[in-house]
Amino acid sequence: MSSPRLNSPDMLGALAPVKPRFGPRHRWVVLGVGVAAQASFSAAITGLPVTGPTMRAAYHLSTAGVGFVLGSIYLGIAVSEIVWGLWTDRFGERKILLIGLLSTALALALMAALVVPHGSSTPSIGLLAVAMLLVGVLGGSVNGSSGRAVMSWFRDGQRGLAMSIRQTAMPAGGSIGTLLLPWLARNHGFRPVYLVLSAFCVAAAAAAWRWLHQPESMAGAAPKAARSESAVSPLRRKDVWRLATASAMLTFPQLGVLTFAAIYLTDVKHASLAVVVATLLVTQVGGAAARIGSGRYTDLHGNRRGMVRAIGVASGIVLIIAALLNGAPTLVVATALAIGGLLANAWHGVAYTEIAYMAGAERAGTALGLENTTVFGAAFLTPLLIPFLLDRSSWPVVWVVIGAIALLALPTTPRNPAAVTSTQN
Template sequence: MTTSLSAGARIAPETRRYAPRHRWVVLSVGVAAQASFSVMFSGIPVTGVVMRSGYHLSIGALGLVLGCLGLGVAVSDIAWGLLTDRFGDRRVLLTGLVSTGALLALMAVAVTPAERPGTAALAGCLLAAGALGGSVNGASGRAVMTWFADGERGLAMSIRQTAIPVGGAVGVALLPALASSYGFRAAYAAPAVFCLITAVAVWHWLRGPGPETASPKPASPETASGPEAVPGACRPAPAVSPLRRRDVWRVALAGSLLTVPQIAVLTFTAVFLHDARDTGTALAAAAVLVAQLGGGVARIWTGRRSDRSGDRRTPIRLIGTLTALAMAGAAVLTHAPAPLTVAALALGGLLANSWHGLAYTEIAVMAGADRAGTALGLVGTTIFAAAFVTPLLVPVVLAASSWQGVWAFAATAPLLAVPLTPGRRRSP
């Protein structure tokens, strides 16, 4: 049954109890779900030095194992998006969070270095963890898009996307310390607890309209931020599937290129500083924390600005240019005093963390409310495919050149994203 939720419309009895302000509860749950996954996704790679030693991995094997997290998300995200559009946000989030938490708990028991699981078993578990945890990307994003009107979506989606660097910062601060002091049993158990607690929050609070209540009438920016900004005030889905639209693919592929420097900084800063500069993990953790937390603040700022300007594509292009310049600076400063090198890497990582809310909002709005899950699954697939490929390519580039070549490679990718991003289009 279709129920219009534009201003003055009658609300169906089953949704009447949810006032428009419930959208902030939905956003909070979406943030918690995304952050829980990010604790694992961002925190485990930063344990790379301890993992390489504990599991007796070469740097190539380490790249493969850590890359499997991104590969798991990449191979499953479109499927999760389609399932979200079919069955709703709540069911998919519950399924993904509970199964991810259970898998991590199993790893804490049976896949630690003490059990000597082997590289293939470790890689397979991280692949499965990425595949199951990736459910939060499209499902939490679609829940937010359903509840917020267009004049607030940039801010709302950017806040949701900020959960990635914030959750990642928690993982970066917590998991390496746990792995070093208490072993990987504790490092896997901690994100398992986060996922299971968040599943309880989803079960309790993520209620309200699903795809059947989406309004066929688009909301205007003038009414989007007032009391009329009610759930379902989304534009209808275009007739063409987002998977068959060139402009949607261009945004998704630009996102994958912008992901390269983000993953390079996140995954290899600690290894670079340890191997090339003979420094401890504290400096690397500080650089990644600055990149994650600063990127989170930048996401909220750019999202709010895009709501006011109605333009999300120009900022994406600008961020691509600035990220390329920062990573090129890191390449030039590879052999400079360590604080300068770390500052350049932190700045490049910060910028590479700042565009996500813009891209996710833009691609969901382009697809329409009824197919937002599919579109978000597509961009998740391209982004996490890059997250898988980047840790595999970095050791190849390092073997062929040097760490300077690695950071130059990380500068080239975002530069290519600039012309790939479609030209400016004002939001309705």
């Protein structure tokens, strides 16, 4: 029997290196999928609040009722995030992201069918709040799973920019919602609002099914220092909790502007819809640019925790100034609120990158789940706090309190920068 020749096509094929399924540039595709997934859900959670005045009239709600309903979606996210994070670390980001997006799309479609005013029939505030809660519970899966995917594909020195770009999906999706949802709600009612949001989630799920896969190697895993710490659960680490708490502090001004600036400018300053929309667009589009800028800066220079503290101080001061300008012309007040909201949107990419880095690649989903729990817990409390303050004081007091909460991020953020690198790649 003759032995096979070494240079035969079959032998050469067996000895040839296996070509990776995905090249290094695929990380940008994964980032794009993460942005699309986050934006599809963000169009709901930051676009629906802009419909506040129309929702108040259509569903016959008080201002406090609007706050309760809109806050329910954030409560749903807050109570589910840690569970979604743990499941993401266990089952993988692709599976969790697909389950979350498709179930959220179904929940929104059911809202379009069952939870819209029709003729003389108006859904109860309880039914509307439960529906919003369910959307939050299901959609909360998007946050940690898309973030973990980005952390897996990018190495440190690139993650600040990558995670900041992913986090721009929040204001980007919110901008789409801000432009589209109030117009739809005012002219066509809330059924097309919910259907459009459902379609966004289905489109994002299709993109995730096609392009979101695990990298062949964990080249994007955290360095040794972070991996050694990952043996300890992020849920048991004081420094991780402190950063998550500081992020919650910065959520109050962000949500305060996004949720109630429209009502404040309409009721108190008698602003036109164009001024309201422009204010919130500056907040969200400018916030998106600020997130990218802060992420890139910390990739090059390090000290992500210092950036979080600086953003807390800046946003807090500007919102206190906005309170002092309460009697100024509408455009002046709107500009101050837009700047304060812009700054309050700038911290996300930096904080999310840092908390995932601190936890290590294998526990990034859990850490991001904790981060989102505190952030969306604050997002739930904000719409409850502001009407409470209004009943007992005034709008200037509201903006002062919200600004003061943002200032608390300064002492809350942990100061040890040991885990932060400034490596350029």
